[in-house]
Amino acid sequence: MAAHTGAAVSTSALSKRFGRAVALDALTLDVAAGSIFGVIGPNGAGKTTALRLLLDIIRPTSGSALVLGVDPRIGGPELRRRIGYLPGELRLEGRITGRNLLDQLARISGPVAPGAIDTLAERVGLDLTRQVRTLSKGNKQKLGIVQAFMHTPDLLVLDEPTSGLDPLVQQTFLVLVTEAAARGQTVIVSSHVLSEIEQVADRVAIMRAGRVVRLSSVQELRQSAARHVRATLSGTDVATVRAALEADGALSALSTLSAGLSADSAGISEPLGTGSVCISGTLNGSIDRLVKLLAGFTVVDLRIEEPDLEESVLALYRDDEPGSTREHHRDDHRDGRRTKRHPHES
CATH class of the missing domain: 3.40.50.300 (P-loop containing nucleotide triphosphate hydrolases)
Incomplete structure (x- = not known):
């Protein structure tokens, strides 16, 4: 070689x-x-x-x-x-x-x-x-x-x-x-x-x-991929947590759920106690901002999934122009019919 x-x-x-x-x-x-x-x-x-x-x-x-x-x-x-x-x-x-x-x-x-x-x-x-x-x-x-x-x-x-x-x-x-x-x-x-x-x-x-x-x-x-996160905070309320999330644009898309709603609607297996708030959603990019925000609260539970690269890449695909993938796909096949040379043909 x-x-x-x-x-x-x-x-x-x-x-x-x-x-x-x-x-x-x-x-x-x-x-x-x-x-x-x-x-x-x-x-x-x-x-x-x-x-x-x-x-x-x-x-x-x-x-x-x-x-x-x-x-x-x-x-x-x-x-x-x-x-x-x-x-x-x-x-x-x-x-x-x-x-x-x-x-x-x-x-x-x-x-x-x-x-x-x-x-x-x-x-x-x-x-x-x-x-x-x-x-x-x-x-x-x-x-x-x-x-x-x-x-x-x-x-x-x-x-x-x-x-x-x-x-x-x-x-x-x-x-x-x-x-x-x-x-x-x-x-x-x-x-x-x-x-x-x-x-x-x-x-x-x-x-x-x-x-x-x-x-x-x-x-x-x-590092920039989407992560699914969920945190349970105690001794606070939705309004306080919501205000903290919206103060940071990168975290404003995360949802909040107060105590009193069913576990099914929260998407979790255990009920929330009185004075508890659940933060959940998809976090794009660094988790540093979320960790710093949570430091101002009492955190009962925190779960951060491994980066979901597939989801991040699919988000790029969704921006494709209608019909363009189909057009290119036809061209790839037309290309394949035109070229029948063997991989090692000289």
């Missing part, structure tokens, strides 16, 4: 249009060499289009990209051999066995270390003796994972890689990704499931309607 320093992938205003529809709009980002970069977004957000542009499967309408220091439009077979690619819609058929298929691909992709194929197949639970046409979707996906990883490429581009995999194999896959980064390989992995990405990624791009709506580290995303 050739060493590469700096940015493994760099794009500048990279755009792709299909007629009047914009599939990717001015994508500008850098992916550090040796890092795991996650791309999150619903179907049709532009994830697949962006990855195919990096691989020169399709050509940009405007903008530019460098992959491992090379323009993918002129990199040719030499650049492709340094990349492991797992497409989002993997189509594998034929009477050939998994082993024979991987042996053929190894001759195209470059040197594969002795035993590497068998080791990877064993780790993901893939039977290499079976004909490809007899494999289930999950086993075909395992075959795709093995072909992407087997030649230890400088760059792994993995589009919805856990589709069809059972939970145990999903975890094995995430371990493989982590190990690849530890060896200095760069990994770009796209998904619409945030929980997968947050386990392994260093940085995340959240895409919506062809644009990156947020680019940050997973830690930054977690």
